[in-house]
Amino acid sequence: MRILRTESEEETINLGKKIGAKLGGGDLLLLKGDLGGGKTTISKGIAAGLGAKEEVTSPTFTIEQIYKGKNDICIFHYDFYRLSAGDITEFELLENLKNDKAVFLVEWPENLEADLPHERIEIILTFINKTVREIQIKTFGAKYKNFLEDI
């Protein structure tokens, strides 16, 4: 596990870029923590680090947004804050997870009922004050054994 602190939105985006640049596809990232903690902000960086050119916006209302990254990687960005029982989007995520070229960024995964794969990265953002966030990064599974070394 790694625990970092960022002191501005830009620092969080830059951390996201570093993380995104290390992903190669078939990655599941769970983004947890406070409302306004920076889950969407770090997602902007992760998508940019993966080569996405489009602006990443919050999927709060659309629930799912898809971006194209480098090497044909598809970035699926979800926000399950408003998920209600039986919502089709949860099943779509489970179907899409079979795509081993894609990268999945999932805000509010706590609201899902389904079991997610064990092999994953969890990023937990805690609001310290208006500009400071504590960011914990945890990896699960052999694939990410050395992932945090240079982050």
Ligand SMILES: Nc1ncnc2c1ncn2[C@@H]1O[C@H](COP(=O)(O)OP(=O)(O)OP(=O)(O)O)[C@@H](O)[C@H]1O
């Ligand atoms: N160090 C920081 N890191 C990230 N965001 C920061 C930081 N300092 C201030 N901010 C601000 O905090 C807000 C974070 O909002 P963001 O939408 O990324 O949060 P979120 O976790 O996705 O919220 P939600 O749970 O509503 O989806 C932004 O307005 C951003 O400018």
Ligand SMILES: [Mg+2]
């Ligand atoms: Mg958000």
